[in-house]
Amino acid sequence: MGKRIRALPDAELRAILRAADDLIGQAGRSMLANILKGSRNKKLLELGLERNPSYGFYQDLSLEQVMAKVDHMIKTDFLEIQYSGKLPMIVSTPRGWALERERRAEEFLQEWDNWIANGVVPVSMEYLKERNRGMILLILYKVLCTGDPKYIPFLAIWERTAFKKVQAEIRKVADALSRRHEMEHAEWERVTKEQAASLIVRLEDPIFQVCHRCGELFIFDEENPAHYTREAGLRFPDWCPECVEGKG
Numbered sequence: 001m002g003k004r005i006r007a008l009p010d011a012e013l014r015a016i017l018r019a020a021d022d023l024i025g026q027a028g029r030s031m032l033a034n035i036l037k038g039s040r041n042k043k044l045l046e047l048g049l050e051r052n053p054s055y056g057f058y059q060d061l062s063l064e065q066v067m068a069k070v071d072h073m074i075k076t077d078f079l080e081i082q083y084s085g086k087l088p089m090i091v092s093t094p095r096g097w098a099l100e101r102e103r104r105a106e107e108f109l110q111e112w113d114n115w116i117a118n119g120v121v122p123v124s125m126e127y128l129k130e131r132n133r134g135m136i137l138l139i140l141y142k143v144l145c146t147g148d149p150k151y152i153p154f155l156a157i158w159e160r161t162a163f164k165k166v167q168a169e170i171r172k173v174a175d176a177l178s179r180r181h182e183m184e185h186a187e188w189e190r191v192t193k194e195q196a197a198s199l200i201v202r203l204e205d206p207i208f209q210v211c212h213r214c215g216e217l218f219i220f221d222e223e224n225p226a227h228y229t230r231e232a233g234l235r236f237p238d239w240c241p242e243c244v245e246g247k248g
């Protein structure tokens, strides 16, 4: 903790986390670097990792340079190495996963938008079933925040194959969207805030941040909906709550 090394720029940060997402707990740094490099590594191709959206993101860098980027991600606490037996595996830290789950949720919603724009209606939403619960609920939160009833038919399809707890949340969101037009602004605010409490869930481990103003460590509250915007995604605050309030 208390690390002062700057994180990589946003675009790189997100690209590396996205690359890592397909091999969490299954491969190490060098496979991650190979995806980002866009290499024709045999094992990489066997695993179908060339379909990862970040494949070839760093195609103009040497493998050593890409490896240095990966190590920078580890030093700045977005990824870490855990051992599975003797094998070092890449896993994301709470901080890395908080960013990545928000990005993945956004990706899924964009896919829905494309389907809707092209008149595609999926037969089933089974593909969402085994996904990470926190990420799934974040998709629902994003759907809710649009206030757009166009998602209701998709929610109905999703509800059929979802687990019970998720089903209940899907119903609440569909219900809110169907009543959106009859709600005043203040009531809508209240409904989204209320539902945010069950849709944005805490990670297993806390995320620590160093305040840029006072230098103290503080715990980042990932359940605060104010940190999520549709345009910018998840943002970590630079200042601790005390400094923000002017008391630090």
Ligand SMILES: [Zn+2]
Binding pocket: 211, 212, 213, 214, 215, 216, 239, 240, 241, 242, 243, 244, 248
């Ligand atoms: Zn502070």
